[in-house]
Amino acid sequence: MPPNPPARSEPAVTSGSELDESVSYLLKRAQVAVSRELQGLFRELDVTAVQYSVLVLADENPGIAQSELAGRLDVERPRMVPVLDKLAARGLAERRADVQDGRTRRVHLTEAGTKLLHELRLRLEAHERRITEALGSEGRDHLVTALNRLVELRGQ
Amino acid sequence: MPPNPPARSEPAVTSGSELDESVSYLLKRAQVAVSRELQGLFRELDVTAVQYSVLVLADENPGIAQSELAGRLDVERPRMVPVLDKLAARGLAERRADVQDGRTRRVHLTEAGTKLLHELRLRLEAHERRITEALGSEGRDHLVTALNRLVELRGQ
DNA sequence: TATTGTTATACTCTATAACTATA
DNA sequence: TATAGTTATAGAGTATAACAATA
Numbered sequence: 001m002p003p004n005p006p007a008r009s010e011p012a013v014t015s016g017s018e019l020d021e022s023v024s025y026l027l028k029r030a031q032v033a034v035s036r037e038l039q040g041l042f043r044e045l046d047v048t049a050v051q052y053s054v055l056v057l058a059d060e061n062p063g064i065a066q067s068e069l070a071g072r073l074d075v076e077r078p079r080m081v082p083v084l085d086k087l088a089a090r091g092l093a094e095r096r097a098d099v100q101d102g103r104t105r106r107v108h109l110t111e112a113g114t115k116l117l118h119e120l121r122l123r124l125e126a127h128e129r130r131i132t133e134a135l136g137s138e139g140r141d142h143l144v145t146a147l148n149r150l151v152e153l154r155g156q
Numbered sequence: 157m158p159p160n161p162p163a164r165s166e167p168a169v170t171s172g173s174e175l176d177e178s179v180s181y182l183l184k185r186a187q188v189a190v191s192r193e194l195q196g197l198f199r200e201l202d203v204t205a206v207q208y209s210v211l212v213l214a215d216e217n218p219g220i221a222q223s224e225l226a227g228r229l230d231v232e233r234p235r236m237v238p239v240l241d242k243l244a245a246r247g248l249a250e251r252r253a254d255v256q257d258g259r260t261r262r263v264h265l266t267e268a269g270t271k272l273l274h275e276l277r278l279r280l281e282a283h284e285r286r287i288t289e290a291l292g293s294e295g296r297d298h299l300v301t302a303l304n305r306l307v308e309l310r311g312q
Numbered sequence: 313t314a315t316t317g318t319t320a321t322a323c324t325c326t327a328t329a330a331c332t333a334t335a
Numbered sequence: 336t337a338t339a340g341t342t343a344t345a346g347a348g349t350a351t352a353a354c355a356a357t358a
Contacts, residue, residue, distance in 0.1 A: 017216055017228075019209060022280065023287050023299060024194050028205070030306040031187040032230065037310070038180050048347085049184070053175060060173055067316060072173075074188065076350065081318060095317095103316040103357050124178065131179050134305050142295070143179060143302040149290050150186040154193065204324090223339060232327065237341060251340095259334045259339040315358075324349075331342070 027150075034131070041123040045116065046090075050075070050083055052124070055109065055117045058093055063106040065098070092116055183306075190287070197279045201272065202246075206231070206239055208280070211265065211273045214249055219262040221254075248272055 019025045038049060047055075053073055058064055066084065070077045084107065087093040092113035095105040109117065132140045175181045194205060203211075209229055214220055222240065226233045240263065243249040248269035251261040265273065288296045 017213060019212055020304070021300070023284060023296065023303075024190050024205070024280070025209065026300060026303040026307065027183070027187045027190055029230065030303040031183045033307050033310040034180050034183055049180070050348090053181065056175055057173060065316080074185065075348090077317070078319080078350085079348075082347095098316095101316085101358070105317070124180070128179060130309070131306065134309050135302055139298075139302055139305075140179065142298045144177070144182060146291055146295055146299040146302075147179075147182040147186040148176070149295075150287065151182065151189050153286070153290050154189040206325095221339075231325090233339075234327085234341070234343095235325075238324095254339095257335075257339085259332095261340070313358100316356085317354105318356100319352100319354075321351080321353105322349100324347100326345100326347075328344085329342100330344105332340085333338100334340100335336100335338075 037130075038124070038127055041127055042120065045120065045123075047116070047120060048083075050079075051087060052117075052120055054080075054083060054087065054107070055092065055113060055120065058107045058109050059114065059117055062108050063096075065104045065106055066095075067104070069107065087113070193286075194280070194283055197283055198276065201276065201279075203272070203276060204239075206235075207243060208273075208276055210236075210239055210243065210263070211248065211269060211276065214263045214265050215270065215273055218264050219252075221260045221262055222251075223260070225263065243269070 035049060042048065042052065050073065054069055057069055057072055061068075066080045067077055070080050084093065084095060088095060090112075091110055094108050094110060096108060098104040098106055135143060191205060198204065198208065206229065210225055213225055213228055217224075222236045223233055226236050240249065240251060244251060246268075247266055250264050250266060252264060254260040254262055291299060
């Protein structure tokens with residue numbers, strides 16, 4: 001049979017939906033687009049965005065507790081377990097028992113973790129540079145301000 | 157045993173991470189915060205964000221094909237199946253066979269779907285109004301512009 | 313009693329491959 | 336052959352409840 005002519009039994013979908021006026025919708029679309037690109041940059045190092053965040057926080061706060069990580073990253077406590085398992089199995093981070101409180105385990109980067117984090121930072125910087133080029137320096141600043149306000153919006 | 161004094165075996169985590177300077181990270185945090193609030197508004201009507209998007213697109217484009225929905229929403233084709241199954245099971249949308257192409261099934265809202273969409277729109281409007289109040293009218297416009305650029309960033 | 317880390321469970325989402333029926 | 340919808344599967348994320356050890 002011949003390749004279909006442009007005849008349609010229904011009107012073609014053109015473009016321009018009310019969805020494109022919704023901040024919620026655009027935020028999701030933009031987040032997916034940006035995180036897909038970032039995943040691509042981190043993939044060959046086998047690091048996810050959450051793992052990267054943990055590495056940064058552990059580097060900035062040596063000995064940070066798992067519950068503190070969960071709170072900072074706004075994820076549930078159980079979520080931290082497999083994330084730290086993976087980092088520990090790869091020798092990038094260590095869990096050490098707290099001297100004073102036997103319940104908490106404190107997270108430290110290993111030398112290998114610090115070294116990998118350096119490479120990851122370089123890749124993230126390149127990624128952020130692309131974003132800044134797309135938005136302009138002032139546009140980027142406006143965006144960061146707006147996003148911070150939205151994060152704080154929670155809790156009314 | 158007594159409630160713990162503020163003594164710590166490790167430095168306390170204060171605040172202000174380099175993560176808060178990353179657009180990728182803030183985008184994720186803001187998206188989570190905003191979508192949690194929206195989920196709360198839609199929950200009692202048992203509608204997810206994706207289902208809402210499908211209802212809107214089907215309302216704006218009666219007879220839109222499933223593959224068109226997937227393309228517009230930037231999700232994989234298989235993802236549409238359970239979404240439409242749910243909407244169809246609730247009598248909110250219908251899949252009708254295309255007259256000219258037996259492969260494609262075209263999506264139409266039912267009267268109940270149109271009615272529910274009206275209520276959902278009201279709730280989304282209230283949600284977006286809160287966002288506008290938090291950002292200011294011009295701040296919101298800036299944000300929408302920036303997010304649209306980030307969505308287009310994909311594909312370089 | 314309350315908290316930290318953990319286990320377990322269920323549900324959603326993402327990503328692929330492959331099947332079917334149509335073209 | 337190519338495409339639309341579907342099925343199946345595996346992996347990741349989210350959300351809860353509950354448990355052991357500890358406070």
